[in-house]
Amino acid sequence: MASILKVDELRGIASAGSITVTSEGGAATQSLQQGLAKAWVSFNATPSVGDSLNITSLTDSASGRPAANYISAMANDDYASAGMCGQGQTTNPSAVNFDGSYGMQSTASIAVVTSEGSDSKRDYALTTILVHGDLA
C-alpha cells in the first residue's frame, strides 16, 4: 500500500533549509533544496508567460533581450541556469545566451539574449529558462 504524507511545508530539523533525500541507488544522500529548480519559465515572442515557477513578470528590453523577474529572490548571482529557444526553423541554429553587455543574472531577475548563429538578436515563439541555485 502506498504511503501518503500530507503536509504543506517541509523543514529540516537541524537546519530549516536543509533536508536530505536518498539517491536512487541508495549509496548517497543529497540536499533536497539544492537539487530543486528555483525558477523556470516558458514564454512566447510577445513575451507572454505560458507557465512558470517563481516568475512574477517578464521584461521586454528589446528584440531578443527578454528578462524574467523572480517572485522570491535568489540569495546571490552565483546560480546556474540554462535555456533554449526556437520556432521550428531548420536553417539557423538558435540559442538562449548570456552576454556581458545584455544578459545578466541578478538576485532579482535573469536577463538573456536569444539569437541566431548569425548573431542577430530576435524574439522566438518559444523560449524556456531553468534556474538552479540558492534562494534568499
Next chain:
Amino acid sequence: MAGKIIADQIEHSTAGSLDTSYVVNGSSKAWANIDGTGTIALRDSLNISSLVDDGTGAYDTHFSNSFSNIIYCALGCAKEASTGSRTSDVDRVFHPARLPFTTSACAWLAQRYDGIDADVDEAYPLLFGDLA
C-alpha cells in the same frame, strides 16, 4: 537527532499531490556556476568535487557522488566575458563535449557559434539522472 520520513506521495492542502519519485528523480543531481577564464573556479555548485581545465573552452566537472549509470541528462549555458561585445563577437554555446559520459565526471566544451573553442566568463552545467 535527524528525523526520517518514508513516503510514496506528498500531498499539499491546496496545491495537489506529487509522487516522491518525482522529487528524487526530478531534482538536479549536479549543477555549477563556473568562472571559466584564467584559473577556473567554482562560484557555487551542487555535487561537484573538482574542475579540470582541459584546454581552451574545455572543462571537466567531477562529481562528489557518482551517477549510477552514464545515461544522464546534461545541459548548460554560458555567459561571455563582461568585456565582450555582441557588436564585435558572436555568442557562446556551452554543451557536453563529444566524449562519453562517465559516472564520475562529465566533459564540457564552450564554443563560439562559428565553431571556435573559447573560454567563457561564466558557464552553467546542469545534470539530471540517477545517482548511485
